[in-house]
Amino acid sequence: MSFIELTSETFDAEVLQADQLVIVDFWATWCTPCRMLTPILEELGTEHPEIKICKLNVDDAQDLAEKYGVMTLPTLLFFKNGEMIEECIGLVSKDRLLSLLSN
Numbered sequence: 001m002s003f004i005e006l007t008s009e010t011f012d013a014e015v016l017q018a019d020q021l022v023i024v025d026f027w028a029t030w031c032t033p034c035r036m037l038t039p040i041l042e043e044l045g046t047e048h049p050e051i052k053i054c055k056l057n058v059d060d061a062q063d064l065a066e067k068y069g070v071m072t073l074p075t076l077l078f079f080k081n082g083e084m085i086e087e088c089i090g091l092v093s094k095d096r097l098l099s100l101l102s103n
Helices: 009-017 032-047 062-067 096-099
Strands: 023-029 052-057 073-078 083-089
Touching: 009 052, 009 062, 023 083, 032 052, 032 096, 083 096
Parallel strands: 023 052
Antiparallel strands: 023 073, 073 083
C-alpha cells in the first residue's frame, strides 16, 4: 500500500474534502518512532482500503503542524467529513488503531 504524501497545498483537497475516513500521519525523517509507525500504517491500509492514509512531513509543512497543534511526533489525526474526530500521539500499536476505528 502506498501513502499519499501531503503538502500544505494538497492538504485541503486530500483530507478536508475527502468523503472517507482519512488518517494523517504527522512525521519527520529524523523521528525514529515515526519510522517504526510506518509498517503499522502500511498493514492497516492494506487491511482497510476504505481508509485513506496520508503522510505529512512537518519539516515541510510547519504551518499545518502549528494549525493542528502538533507538538509531538508521530501524531496521527483522524478526519471525517472535513472534521478532525480523533488524535493519537506517539507510537501506537495496530490494535490501538483498530480500537479507534471501531468507535
